[in-house]
Structures are given as C-alpha cells and as structure tokens.
Amino acid sequence: MSLKIYNTLNRRIEELIPGGVKKDNIEDYPVVTIYTCGPTVYGYAHIGNFRTFVFSDFIRRYLKFRGFKVNHAMNITDVDDKTIKGAAANHVTLEEYTQKYTDIFFEDLRTLNIEPVEHNPKATESIKDIIDILEKIDEAGMLYEKDGSLYFNISKFSEYGKLSLLDKREIKSGISFDADEYEKEDVRDFALWKAQKEGEPFWETPYGQGRPGWHIECSAMIRKIFGTTIDIHIGGVDLIFPHHENEIAQSEAAYKEKFVRCWIHSEHLLVDGAKMSKSLGNFYTLRDLLAKGFSPRSIRYLLMSAHYKKQLNFTFEGIKQADQALERIDNFIVRLIDRKGDGENLEVKSFTDKLIHEFIETVDNDLNISGGLGVFFDFIHKINLMITDDKISKKDAENILAALKILDQVFGFIFFENEVEDPDKDRIDKLVDERIRAKKNKDFSRADEIRELLKNEGIILEDTKDGTRWKRKK
Ligand code: AMP
Ligand code: ZN
Numbered sequence: 001m002s003l004k005i006y007n008t009l010n011r012r013i014e015e016l017i018p019g020g021v022k023k024d025n026i027e028d029y030p031v032v033t034i035y036t037c038g039p040t041v042y043g044y045a046h047i048g049n050f051r052t053f054v055f056s057d058f059i060r061r062y063l064k065f066r067g068f069k070v071n072h073a074m075n076i077t078d079v080d081d082k083t084i085k086g087a088a089a090n091h092v093t094l095e096e097y098t099q100k101y102t103d104i105f106f107e108d109l110r111t112l113n114i115e116p117v118e119h120n121p122k123a124t125e126s127i128k129d130i131i132d133i134l135e136k137i138d139e140a141g142m143l144y145e146k147d148g149s150l151y152f153n154i155s156k157f158s159e160y161g162k163l164s165l166l167d168k169r170e171i172k173s174g175i176s177f178d179a180d181e182y183e184k185e186d187v188r189d190f191a192l193w194k195a196q197k198e199g200e201p202f203w204e205t206p207y208g209q210g211r212p213g214w215h216i217e218c219s220a221m222i223r224k225i226f227g228t229t230i231d232i233h234i235g236g237v238d239l240i241f242p243h244h245e246n247e248i249a250q251s252e253a254a255y256k257e258k259f260v261r262c263w264i265h266s267e268h269l270l271v272d273g274a275k276m277s278k279s280l281g282n283f284y285t286l287r288d289l290l291a292k293g294f295s296p297r298s299i300r301y302l303l304m305s306a307h308y309k310k311q312l313n314f315t316f317e318g319i320k321q322a323d324q325a326l327e328r329i330d331n332f333i334v335r336l337i338d339r340k341g342d343g344e345n346l347e348v349k350s351f352t353d354k355l356i357h358e359f360i361e362t363v364d365n366d367l368n369i370s371g372g373l374g375v376f377f378d379f380i381h382k383i384n385l386m387i388t389d390d391k392i393s394k395k396d397a398e399n400i401l402a403a404l405k406i407l408d409q410v411f412g413f414i415f416f417e418n419e420v421e422d423p424d425k426d427r428i429d430k431l432v433d434e435r436i437r438a439k440k441n442k443d444f445s446r447a448d449e450i451r452e453l454l455k456n457e458g459i460i461l462e463d464t465k466d467g468t469r470w471k472r473k474k
Contacts, residue, residue, distance in 0.1 A: 036117070057233045062363060076098075077217065157249045162248070186450050269314050329380070432470055
C-alpha cells in the first residue's frame with residue numbers, strides 16, 4: 001500500500017514520494033517537509049479557516065501514523081494591509097495588536113486538538129530572509145522598482161500560471177498592483193516589497209524603507225527553514241491564485257529549482273452556498289460555537305469528516321450529527337470498558353487487524369477520511385452486535401481499545417475518559433442509586449428531579465438493561 005494524494009500542480013493523484021526518490025519502505029524515506037499557509041492575525045479566525053487547519057493537522061497526523069517522519073512549518077502573517085489597519089483603528093502598536101490574535105489563534109488550535117508544528121515563523125521576524133530572496137530575484141532580473149516599491153515582473157518568468165492554469169493570453173504584465181489579494185481577471189505584476197506610507201510600520205533595507213508584500217514571506221520562510229524543495233504545501237483552494245502562483249514564481253526565480261513537489265488544496269467551508277469569509281460577514285468563530293454549547297470535538301469531527309476535495313456546507317444540524325456520531329463512539333467505549341469475562345476470541349483479533357488494514361487502504365487513496373470513518377463505524381456496528389451476544393471478553397475489549405487508540409492518533413476526537421475516575425463519582429453514584437430507588441418506589445417526581453439536577457451539571461443518564469449508566473457531556 002502507498003499513500004496517494006491529488007497534486008494540484010500536476011492535476012492528478014500521485015504517490016507521495018518524500019525527497020523525490022522512490023523507496024521500498026516508508027521508514028527509508030527522508031523526513032517529509034510540509035508547509036501550511038497560516039493565518040493573518042487581525043481578528044479571530046473563523047471555522048472556515050479552521051477547516052483548512054484541521055485538514056493540515058489530519059495530513060500531519062496521518063503521515064506519522066503511516067510511519068513517515070515530519071518536519072512541519074506554519075507561518076503567522078503579522079504585517080499586511082489588514083493588520084496595519086486594525087492596529088491603527090485600535091490605537092495600539094502592530095505588535096500589540098497581532099500578538100493578541102496570535103495568542104488567541106494558538107489557544108483555538110489547542111481547543112481543537114490540533115498538534116503544534118515544528119516551526120511557526122512570523123513575517124515580522126523574517127525580514128532578513130525576505131531581503132535575501134529579494135536580492136536573488138533581483139539578480140535573476142525579475143523584479144523592478146516603481147515609486148520605492150518592488151514588483152515581480154511576471155512576463156520574465158515563463159512558467160507563470162502553471163499552478164492555476166492561467167491562459168497565456170491572460171498574462172498581461174507591465175501593469176503593477178499593490179493589493180495582496182486579487183482575482184484571476186487581474187493577472188498583474190505583484191508587489192514584493194511596499195514603500196513606506198505615512199504612519200505605517202517599516203523596515204530599513206537596501207531597497208529603502210518599507211514592508212513586505214504578503215506573498216514573499218512564505219517563499220522566504222520556506223527557504224530559511226528547509227533550504228531546498230519541500231514535499232508538501234497546504235492551503236485552502238482560494239490560495240491557488242494568486243498567492244501560491246506567486247510563491248512559485250518568487251522561489252523558482254530566486255533559487256532555480258523546484259519549489260514544491262506536491263500542492264494540496266482543501267475545499268471551502270460554505271454557508272448557504274457561499275464561502276464562509278470575514279468579508280461576507282457569514283462566519284462563526286470557534287468561540288461563537290462553543291458559546292452556543294457545541295463541543296470542540298464535535299466541531300473537529302465535523303470539519304475533519306468530509307473529504308477535503310468536497311465543499312462542506314456548515315449547518316447546526318451538521319454539528320448535531322457530528323455529536324451523534326461521537327456519542328456512538330462514546331457508548332461503544334463505555335460498553336468495551338464494562339466488559340467482563342475470560343478468554344480471548346481470535347476472530348476479534350482478525351477484525352481489529354482488518355479494521356486498521358482497511359482504514360489505511362481507504363485513507364491512502366487521496367486522504368479519503370470519510371471512507372475511513374465508514375470503515376470504522378462498520379467495525380463498531382459489528383463489535384456491538386458481538387457484545388450484545390456476549391462474545392467479547394475483557395481481554396478482547398482491551399485489544400479493541402488498543403486498536404482505537406492507534407486510530408485516534410489520526411482522529412484526535414475519541415475520549416477514553418471513562419478509564420479515568422470522575423472526581424465526583426461517589427456523589428453522582430449515590431444520586432443515581434437514589435433515583436433507582438425512587439423509581440422502584442414510584443416516586444417519579446424525585447426521580448425526575450435527580451435526572452434534572454444531574455443534567456444541569458452536564459451529566460447524562462442512560463437506562464440500559466444492565467442498569468443505569470451516567471457520563472459527563474463534553
Ligand atoms: P487567511 O487568514 O485569510 O489567510 O486564511 C487562512 C487559511 O484559511 C487559508 O489557507 C485559507 O485558504 C483558509 N480559508 C479561508 N476561508 C476558508 C473557508 N471558508 N473554508 C476553508 N478554508 C478557508
Ligand atoms: Zn503562503
């Protein structure tokens with residue numbers, strides 16, 4: 001089995017070959033170098049942004065699960081038109097303003113159980129690296145200066161447009177443009193370095209005072225951190241043009257070697273058919289959803305469970321379904337932990353081996369996580385039937401839990417929490433017992449009162465044929 005991923009650059013699904021040289025075993029490959037375009041820290045990231053970051057986390061986790069070693073960077077854009085404007089409007093320095101949203105962003109990543117990556121370079125801390133690459137592009141004769149700003153001359157880079165498949169006729173160079181974000185209809189020479197404007201932060205460079213354009217930071221950081229061609233570059237589909245097209249132009253013009261082997265772009269999170277975005281105002285932040293009572297792992301599950309090449313329409317109904325899927329998993333875990341009885345069923349061992357094998361086979365095919373979850377839920381269904389038939393011993397249950405822990409290295413949303421004692425266990429057990437007695441004595445109002453009391457504390461009761469179980473809602 002080998003991992004195959006759709007490469008936007010070549011428009012086809014290709015085997016991932018870290019370092020570019022095919023090996024017989026995954027362990028023989030060099031460390032996989034990965035770069036994810038990170039957030040612009042001018043406000044709370046919305047859950048559309050987090051779809052991309054959860055996806056990036058899934059790729060990282062899946063590669064590790066498959067036995068690859070990873071070296072992963074994600075930048076923080078802390079100087080651009082939007083951050084400068086935000087800082088000025090709030091009468092604080094650029095640093096104060098961006099640090100606040102950077103901290104919030106990392107807190108949100110932790111809430112969503114997104115693993116930290118090895119490098120988080122900031123644009124403002126990479127100015128020297130940016131000047132280095134500007135000098136290289138200059139030596140290659142592909143930039144020009146106008147009114148103190150520097151622009152990339154796209155007509156000099158013959159492969160301009162290869163990622164976003166721009167028609168050669170569309171490429172009209174000579175018209176330069178300062179904005180960082182623009183549409184395909186506006187193919188232009190883009191700003192590498194922007195001359196200082198009144199009241200704006202600036203840095204001294206051999207090219208005068210100014211600040212970097214948005215696109216140059218990623219090219220500069222990738223060179224600084226990895227030194228050469230990287231294996232994987234990740235971002236949302238909206239970044240294909242112009243951002244990633246421009247990253248390729250800058251890096252390949254400067255260093256004359258392939259910039260990225262595999263470009264992976266994830267589809268958008270939509271609201272009523274439109275991209276969730278700050279400019280449309282149709283967005284929810286993670287904190288908006290938590291305040292509505294949704295749990296972080298339901299949001300993680302929702303964002304992660306759709307195939308990355310499919311647009312995902314955000315609805316509250318969708319989060320509720322994610323909640324239900326997680327509840328099925330939680331109940332399964334509880335049933336496994338409750339198992340008693342001796343012996344070991346060899347059939348169960350073959351089912352868990354098959355689970356892992358089929359999961360890999362499915363997800364290896366262009367990161368098909370939705371298919372992988374299908375394999376997982378089929379397994380739960382099968383084992384649940386066996387539990388009902390009393391065919392799962394304590395040892396079998398332990399073997400299954402061990403397999404689930406392996407899968408959760410990728411998922412990051414399973415709770416094995418019932419293995420840990422709740423600090424309030426005694427008091428809750430007593431109330432649960434009292435409720436059972438009340439029901440026996442036909443004191444239904446006291447029974448309901450206890451259920452309500454526990455519910456207000458976030459504890460859910462489940463009446464099963466084996467008695468009443470309780471669990472804390474996450
Ligand atoms: P930004 O902070 O705007 O630079 O965006 C950070 C990341 O979020 C980029 O990779 C974008 O492609 C991605 N992104 C923005 N909006 C959405 C959306 N609605 N759905 C998925 N990803 C998005
Ligand atoms: Zn980037």
